[in-house]
Amino acid sequence: MALDIAITGxxxxxxxxxxxxxxxxxxxxxxxxxxxxxxxxxxxxxxxxGEVDLSDVQLYEMCGKDSSLPLSRSSLLGIxxxxxxxxxxxxxxxxxxxxxxxxxxGGMDITExxxxxxxxxxxxxxxxxxxxxxxxxxxxxxxxKSNVVFTDVISxxxxxxxNAIAFGAELLLEGKFDVxxxxxxxxxxxxxxxxxxxxxxxxxxxxxxxxxxxxxxxxGEGAGFIVLERKSHALGRRARVRAxxxxxGNSCDAFHQTASSPDGEGAYLAMSKALRxxxxxxxxxxxxxxxxxxxxxxxxxxxxxxxxxxxxKMPYVSSTKSFTGHATSAAAALEAVISLICIExxxxxANLRFMEKDPGLDFCPVASNIENVKLNxxxxxxxxxxxxxxxxxxxxxxx
Amino acid sequence: xxxxxxxxxxAHISAQKPFCGIEVFVPLAWEGALxxxxxxxxxxFIPPMAARRMxxxxxxxxxxxxxxLEKAGISCPEAIVGGTGLGCVTDTEAFLRKMLEDGEYMLxxxxxxxxxxxxxxxxxxxxxxxxxxxxxxxNDRFAFEGALMESLLLLGNGEAENVLLCAADQMPEVLHxxxxxxxxxxxxPASEAALSFVLSSARENAVCEVIDxxxxxxxxxxxxxxxxxxxxxxxxxxxxxxxxxxGKTGNFSFIPQEKMTYKQYCGDFFTASAFGLFVCSELIRxxxxxxxxxxxxxxxxxxxxxxxxLCTN
Numbered sequence: 001m002a003l004d005i006a007i008t009g010x011x012x013x014x015x016x017x018x019x020x021x022x023x024x025x026x027x028x029x030x031x032x033x034x035x036x037x038x039x040x041x042x043x044x045x046x047x048x049x050g051e052v053d054l055s056d057v058q059l060y061e062m063c064g065k066d067s068s069l070p071l072s073r074s075s076l077l078g079i080x081x082x083x084x085x086x087x088x089x090x091x092x093x094x095x096x097x098x099x100x101x102x103x104x105x106g107g108m109d110i111t112e113x114x115x116x117x118x119x120x121x122x123x124x125x126x127x128x129x130x131x132x133x134x135x136x137x138x139x140x141x142x143x144x145k146s147n148v149v150f151t152d153v154i155s156x157x158x159x160x161x162x163n164a165i166a167f168g169a170e171l172l173l174e175g176k177f178d179v180x181x182x183x184x185x186x187x188x189x190x191x192x193x194x195x196x197x198x199x200x201x202x203x204x205x206x207x208x209x210x211x212x213x214x215x216x217x218x219x220g221e222g223a224g225f226i227v228l229e230r231k232s233h234a235l236g237r238r239a240r241v242r243a244x245x246x247x248x249g250n251s252c253d254a255f256h257q258t259a260s261s262p263d264g265e266g267a268y269l270a271m272s273k274a275l276r277x278x279x280x281x282x283x284x285x286x287x288x289x290x291x292x293x294x295x296x297x298x299x300x301x302x303x304x305x306x307x308x309x310x311x312x313k314m315p316y317v318s319s320t321k322s323f324t325g326h327a328t329s330a331a332a333a334l335e336a337v338i339s340l341i342c343i344e345x346x347x348x349x350a351n352l353r354f355m356e357k358d359p360g361l362d363f364c365p366v367a368s369n370i371e372n373v374k375l376n377x378x379x380x381x382x383x384x385x386x387x388x389x390x391x392x393x394x395x396x397x398x399x
Numbered sequence: 400x401x402x403x404x405x406x407x408x409x410a411h412i413s414a415q416k417p418f419c420g421i422e423v424f425v426p427l428a429w430e431g432a433l434x435x436x437x438x439x440x441x442x443x444f445i446p447p448m449a450a451r452r453m454x455x456x457x458x459x460x461x462x463x464x465x466x467x468l469e470k471a472g473i474s475c476p477e478a479i480v481g482g483t484g485l486g487c488v489t490d491t492e493a494f495l496r497k498m499l500e501d502g503e504y505m506l507x508x509x510x511x512x513x514x515x516x517x518x519x520x521x522x523x524x525x526x527x528x529x530x531x532x533x534x535x536x537x538n539d540r541f542a543f544e545g546a547l548m549e550s551l552l553l554l555g556n557g558e559a560e561n562v563l564l565c566a567a568d569q570m571p572e573v574l575h576x577x578x579x580x581x582x583x584x585x586x587x588p589a590s591e592a593a594l595s596f597v598l599s600s601a602r603e604n605a606v607c608e609v610i611d612x613x614x615x616x617x618x619x620x621x622x623x624x625x626x627x628x629x630x631x632x633x634x635x636x637x638x639x640x641x642x643x644x645x646g647k648t649g650n651f652s653f654i655p656q657e658k659m660t661y662k663q664y665c666g667d668f669f670t671a672s673a674f675g676l677f678v679c680s681e682l683i684r685x686x687x688x689x690x691x692x693x694x695x696x697x698x699x700x701x702x703x704x705x706x707x708x709l710c711t712n
Contacts (some may be wrong), residue, residue, distance in 0.1 A: 043503040118577050134539030152545040154539040155516040163534050170552045195511035252524040252533035330644050386521025
């Protein structure tokens with residue numbers, strides 16, 4: 001089963017910018033993109049976010065959409081990333097594809113702007129259906145050159161995009177489709193900024209994942225999509241393989257709605273399953289793109305799980321949420337694309353602002369970029385509220 | 400070889416009497432309104448202290464799941480896959496309204512915590528101590544179909560021997576008018592429900608087989624023919640659908656078989672097709688049909704699910 005799912009295209013938009021090249025440059029330059037939000041209208045402008053520095057108006061323009069057509073910011077971000085992915089994969093116009101997106105916020109940006117108006121009259125009625133996660137996904141399907149014959153939306157909070165990618169891979173293995181575009185999209189909203197703030201897990205400075213003094217996470221936004229096909233299909237159409245999706249694993253921590261278990265059991269099981277599927281030993285993993293939100297609880301639980309898997313032979317570990325913020329349901333998609341960029345360009349991105357080892361952890365993350373390092377296998381973790389833990393393994397196309 | 404998926408047990412909490420069979424279904428009388436869900440006594444399923452902190456959708460989902468698992472003789476499933484259109488919308492509405500009316504300070508996180516759609520699947524997992532595969536599909540009217548499809552994949556490739564497949568939606572009175580204004584319910588009463596199915600790769604003691612499912616945004620009649628031929632099926636007994644009963648009109652005029660509708664029993668909600676699947680399993684259990692097609696349509700997307708009795712294989 002290993003090395004049967006080829007990744008032949010990728011698209012990304014995040015606080016680091018639009019596209020793989022911009023993302024690569026900013027990662028290599030160590031440019032953190034976490035700042036005071038400019039576009040999100042919130043009383044909490046003191047809370048730094050990984051915001052995409054484009055207004056909705058600019059996003060409409062970039063998508064070539066008429067601004068009278070109501071669209072969620074999640075949809076607009078998703079359109080840009082998914083279009084890029086299909087273009088990157090050089091899919092022929094009209095290719096039959098399945099589109100699987102992970103999102104939780106969906107059209108909440110529109111709902112929170114007009115919710116009270118909905119009860120006053122009918123003026124904004126056309127916006128009501130945009131709230132739904134499916135309604136945030138359909139415009140992405142309708143904006144592609146490919147012929148999207150199937151859509152699905154997965155919402156497992158902060159691991160949604162990982163589960164969307166894994167479901168896409170399962171559909172391919174089953175022979176349901178030849179090409180799947182999978183990933184996720186999520187825009188910042190006041191709703192979840194305030195939700196996370198009420199949980200007191202937001203840092204009012206840029207986050208410091210795994211650092212002893214870490215104080216919490218910063219929210220982010222963005223979208224990432226990758227094009228998946230069976231190896232035979234990809235080779236048959238002479239597609240360039242960016243990487244293999246060699247393993248995926250999903251487990252529920254079943255511990256608490258918002259907290260991770262102290263032994264990191266869910267995370268441990270997700271990583272173990274992914275390794276087993278990929279027929280890899282822990283020492284085969286060169287780099288772990290950690291979930292690493294920057295909260296005390298997550299990083300400790302994930303760190304304990306990492307030690308349970310890797311023991312003393314810890315691979316390079318970093319959380320690129322220190323660049324992008326935590327894009328919740330899109331996070332796994334951003335980090336999937338970042339993992340591809342790292343494999344292709346042979347570097348491990350820094351875990352920015354790491355200063356001091358946590359006495360509760362057996363390892364330190366990578367404090368600054370490591371270049372010229374061959375990455376054969378990258379493990380990417382994504383964990384969500386409710387203990388929805390998922391791991392993906394990306395492998396070098398040279399294997 | 401791909402392994403089969405059987406329904407070991409199925410249960411509902413809906414506008415009908417909780418957990419009842421098709422024999423006692425009564426058509427709903429409240430046309431165009433919001434028909435209440437008939438809740439069971441939750442005490443046998445959830446400790447009262449825990450239940451007090453849960454919204455109705457969570458209580459129903461946990462109760463109906465435990466009921467279905469007990470019926471199937473399984474204490475902890477190997478996977479939990481859920482579908483929900485609107486998710487935990489009561490808690491979402493509460494946190495959102497508080498934030499909009501009282502401002503962005505001093506907010507209590509408890510409603511936010513329970514507002515993500517995957518709260519349902521994860522609370523079921525927590526209540527069962529189930530650390531297996533866990534996912535939630537939220538594709539509006541096809542949220543349940545996505546969950547069903549993923550369940551069949553997990554059973555088919557042997558990743559799980561059994562899967563708890565759930566569907567749930569709630570519709571608080573305060574939001575009903577907003578949704579109703581969209582014409583979404585097409586004149587049918589709206590309602591709420593939670594359903595659970597224990598799917599298993601074991602044929603023994605099963606109710607029926609879920610043969611296959613397909614969902615498409617284009618060429619529905621061609622996709623249906625392909626589905627039937629891929630599964631070597633020439634004849635179906637009946638088509639269960641929320642579409643019109645007449646074979647001549649509606650979205651499924653290309654399906655010649657007799658149609659049976661089901662939303663007169665459960666009202667409408669985003670994952671109502673789960674109730675449709677329940678009806679199919681009941682038609683087979685009671686010997687009314689041996690091969691059934693469950694057909695759904697919404698905004699140009701179609702889904703077809705094939706359900707078969709066990710003696711016809």
